[in-house]
Amino acid sequence: MEHSSFSIADILSNLQIGALNDMQQASLETNSTSDAVVLLADTGSGKTLAFLLPLVRSLKKNNNVSQAMIIVPARELALQIERVFKSMKTGFKVTCCYGGHLRETEENNLKEAPELIIGTPGRLGDHIRRGNINTAHIETLVLDEFDKSLEEGFEKEMAFIIGSLPALKKRILTSATEALDIPEFVGLENPTEINFLKGEKSPALAVKMVNSDDPDKSETLFRLICALGNRSTIIFCNQREFVGEVSGMLKDKGILNVFYHGAMEQQERDAALCKFRNGSSNILVTTDLAARGLDIPNIRYIIHYQLPHTKETFVHRNGRTARMEASGTAILMLAPGERVPDYISPAPEVITLPDTTVLPQKPDWTTLFIAAGKKDKVNKVDIVGFLSHKGMLKKEDIGIIEVKDFFSFVAVRKSKAGATLHLIQSERLKNKKVKISVAK
Structure with missing residues (x-):
């Protein structure tokens, strides 16, 4: 299969951009020699194009298989990258996957494999588990705003997704944080770093x-x-x-x-x-x-x-x-x-507000109230065990747990909460019948 032959001049013309900035140029050069790149750049500095250009270079024509994936912490960012990619007019198909709208829409879009898949960790992981994404030929992975993904607590999902990409060759990671601890699951070996941060160390x-x-x-x-x-x-x-x-x-x-x-x-x-x-x-x-x-x-x-x-x-x-x-x-x-x-x-x-309003995406989590706490000798491990075994929840469907003296709160994935409550309604926690309900 031939690699995509595209002219940067054509892409810049399609995007109505005069020339690449220094960071984008450096990214293009570094990515042509390295398959492990960490790009440190401030938000709004043009990093989307800095990783999309090398990504497009890696795509093969007439292959009809998914070849690249971009993981982002938020749907707004996913949609923004998709807009830029479509404006580049490369001829390659792209699909965006994120929570807050119908999964069926995405399932239809994934039936004819898009060359590029962009998405948030939860929804991408869901599609991979359901077999909607064939990961066998994905060779390029971009982790955009990786620091934010870690902040948002997507570590488990990202580890699962990356572990599901057997053909992975190229990794590009972007961050606006210099002191970034890159977890082992990313598989980034001897990365080349491109640092275009302005060096403002104090919180902004x-x-x-x-x-x-x-x-x-x-x-x-x-x-x-x-x-x-x-x-x-x-x-x-x-x-x-x-x-x-x-x-x-x-x-x-x-x-x-x-x-x-x-x-x-x-x-x-x-x-x-x-x-x-x-x-x-x-x-x-x-x-x-x-x-x-x-x-x-x-x-x-x-x-x-x-x-x-x-x-x-x-x-x-x-x-x-x-x-x-x-x-x-x-x-x-x-x-x-x-x-x-x-x-x-x-x-x-x-700030000038837009004329039209779109309700924000609802959170993926809901909180359960458990009428038992430290004084009842209940701890976090007990709650995880109970919800896993009796409530049939996977570890990634259980979020933050807080145990107080006489009661506890636990975050569970909203889509699983109803079924879990049904399963545990007559079960015992630490040999005691305990009231468990959605927290008021």
């Missing part, structure tokens, strides 16, 4: 603002969350009575969220924070009670729905994001007549 907190036409800002908040997508977000209100209102409004509009304030019972508080931590809900509506001491990693957005009264409060709220090596964005919401507080300088960049 961007401060932005949204102007609202409506005095109560609720419609603007809804549109903002739709625009941000399914990312970990905390919405801060100044008074607890607003917390319930905002949470209820979002819920009515189809956006799953949890709320947290000082007047709640301890078990309700624990449940809300646990759901937010384990990915059963990506949105937490709260007062400044959550601005201090909450250890929740990887929060991407802080929304100041109501403006903080003091600089100290503003700083504490923002301290929930851009922690460790992660970047984050704080967004101020301004109603008509409100202005940016004096302590915020320079003036934040204004």
